[in-house]
Amino acid sequence: MARLKTYVVPLDFSKSSKLALDFAVWMVGESRGNLVFLHVIADPARGVPFFLRARYYAELKRETERNFSKLRLDQRLSKKRYRFVIIRGLNPGRLIAKQGERSRAAMIIMGSHGRTGLKRLVLGSVAERTVRYAQCPVLIVKK
Template structure:
């Protein structure tokens, strides 16, 4: 007799966002998944501190303080999409290195899954910018579902077709998502 496979229940889905189109697509995917699994969402953003005082007249410590209110408003605005679908959602805003803080937050929040966008950078762009998603995939304490952003020019259909797909279900997006 074969041993039974242990199934993992997904009840908390963390969605890191940088407010890019790719992150928005990942959030839509996470909403569809959370709705289907009856899971809670954790919408998170990490403010990366400037390594140098680049803005004259602004103290280094003021940088994060000045960004926090507008970024929190963006998180709150985005979370309304989940609330509209009756999905429990909480927002988290922290300062630090994005991949490190995402990993710490996933542990702290006991996330069962991370759903995040990836820009799909290659070559010199990837070399210079690195990949937050790649680092999260390698170091995450839980599975990571990456949703690759597809440039608008390469998407099938026109703007009309794009707007119709706003409320798409998770199974429609499976070609764009990778579970690692």
């Protein structure tokens, strides 16, 4: 039996990433694949004192889980067809590419720009780094 394809969909809950999510849900509906929704919590370089970092990450994780639940994916997909992954680190583009490898993704589907608001760029920095580091194809969904 052929193995179902897996698609990694990085989400920062921006409009651009929600467009990518909608496209991925449609694509999986057509192909009968699985989705891995990924959120990267960026490590603060120096902004959070060491003794507060555990609380900081716990709060960001709770916020991310609330945002995932607001997507109401259970109304659009079978729960067996998707999962959520939350990771943290310094280089979101590299971490997204690494999750693609871990998941043996057929493709990474992501928005062109995240929450930074740098719309003047042709491609956001995280999307550009993901394209550079990924071992699988990366589909960039634009508005």
